[in-house]
Amino acid sequence: MTGQIVALDHFAGTGWGVALRSLGIREHGVELMDEAVATREAAGFDTVYRDVWDGLADRRIVPEHDLFIASPPCQTFSVAGRGTGRLALDQVRELIEHAVWKDAAALRAAGSSLGDDRTSLVLTPLAHIWVHRPRLIALEQVPTVLPVWEAMSRVLRELGYSVWVGNLQAEQYGVPQTRKRAILMASLSGDVAPPTPTHSRYHSHDPQRLDTDVQKWVSMADALGWEGFAAEKAMGRGMVARHGDRPGRAAEDPAFTIRASAGGMEPGGFRFRRRGLTDRPSPTITGGGTDTGGAEPIAKLARYTSLPSWEGDTRRLVPEEAAALQSYPIGFPFQGGKGKQFLQIGNAVPPLLAAAIISRLTAPQLEEVHDEHHQ
Structure with a gap:
């Protein structure tokens, strides 16, 4: 039944694609990196166009979709990177508050003012959502971007979405890695909550400590x-x-x-x-x-x-x-x-983490999407 849901995946790579395939959800990817596109082709994934700005400039090339996914580049926001995006967080939030995302051309032009053209890419999901209003949304980034997701969540709630924003630990979903990611989940047709952990968090200061009622983390x-x-x-x-x-x-x-x-x-x-x-x-x-x-x-x-x-x-x-x-x-x-x-x-987003997010996000929607596609 999940096959009735169609996803559009910006900055696709392959992590979300692996998760979506495991859930029977059809994915259309948007990916710029040549090698990643080649990997997607080798894996049998569909890449519909290359640059997210192209889809924002011409909505006719964007396939119909129920679920919108985006993992914008994180280099400028990373704790380990040059930090341009972290310094521009206030500016990014101002762009959200002034609704620059309603005009994709203006948003793209604003990128140079932030010190790194890639920084404005973090707001392209909001520009896409404004135009297409997908039923379901999943966004992923490094933890430093959480304030941006929180600012975006206020806009999404004004548009009628139920939204959850927070950090998730990958090892709590069976991923053998202690990777923290900032996640935004949103829906137009039901309350949203984060996926329930299946594994214990790894407590680095007390490795013998395990969370109750879940499996041990994967080493x-x-x-x-x-x-x-x-x-x-x-x-x-x-x-x-x-x-x-x-x-x-x-x-x-x-x-x-x-x-x-x-x-x-x-x-x-x-x-x-x-x-x-x-x-x-x-x-x-x-x-x-x-x-x-x-x-x-x-x-x-x-x-x-x-x-x-x-x-x-x-x-x-x-x-x-x-x-x-x-x-x-x-x-x-x-x-x-x-x-x-x-x-x-x-x-990549770890596929097991991605699958947990999408499973939780789509679960209340499956019957409704199935019925709507058969009317």
């Missing part, structure tokens, strides 16, 4: 497999434990090292032993000072992680493993070079 070892990670399993090789740098450490208790060697972080800035890293959800690690903002935790984790290899030395995390830590299905066909694959993985 990095659970996601990748301790006896040889995903890539090693595929090659039929078992992981060989190596001695760490502390005298007397047993070979079966290897050291795992996350080393951020670029993006403004000192080499060896993070170090975890076996039980500190693999027996917990993947940590959220960020760096700063790069053009991409160093903003996406899993991309940094993937690029600057050393793990024991089958040869007794260390090796980097491979894209397949990084994807597993984002809760992608095994074998998902990421396209492009290794760096571009990591970037796509890092930019």
Whole structure:
């Protein structure tokens, strides 16, 4: 029945697409990055046009849809990035209050005044909603954008939407990563509430503490497999434990090292032993000072992680493993070079988190949407 709901996904990537497919919801994507478009094609996803501004300029190219999803670029808003967007938060809120989003051309022109053209992209969802009035809305961004979502929620309520805004922790929905995201959920035909957690939050200061009435969080070892990670399993090789740098450490208790060697972080800035890293959800690690903002935790984790290899030395995390830590299905066909694959993985909303959000958002609407499409 969920197949009767049609979604339009701005800044699509693939995370929402994986979730929507698992729920039987048809997705039309809008994506600019060439490699991401190639990945979408390889995965069988539909990309209807490339630039969100094109759809705002010509509504005729926008397919009909019940559900609107957007994950605008977060580099300028990230704690780890240059921070242009954080400095412009007050200006962004002023653009909302002055209803600049009602004129897409004016909104685009305002981007240069914010210090970074990408910053105004965070308001393109509101411009789209103003024109198309989708029944259901799901927006996702880094936590620093929560004040923008809150300002937008006031506008949406004036337009008749029920709205929920808040932060969600990815590990509470089965994602093997402690990733916090700012979420806006809205509906024209029912009250909105966040998805109910299925797993415990990871309490970093008290790892033994578990929330009641839910499953334990999923660890990095659970996601990748301790006896040889995903890539090693595929090659039929078992992981060989190596001695760490502390005298007397047993070979079966290897050291795992996350080393951020670029993006403004000192080499060896993070170090975890076996039980500190693999027996917990993947940590959220960020760096700063790069053009991409160093903003996406899993991309940094993937690029600057050393793990024991089958040869007794260390090796980097491979894209397949990084994807597993984002809760992608095994074998998902990421396209492009290794760096571009990591970037796509890092930019994505974790599919399990996305599925929890969409399931909660669509649940009260299924019968109504089904009936309306058959009138």
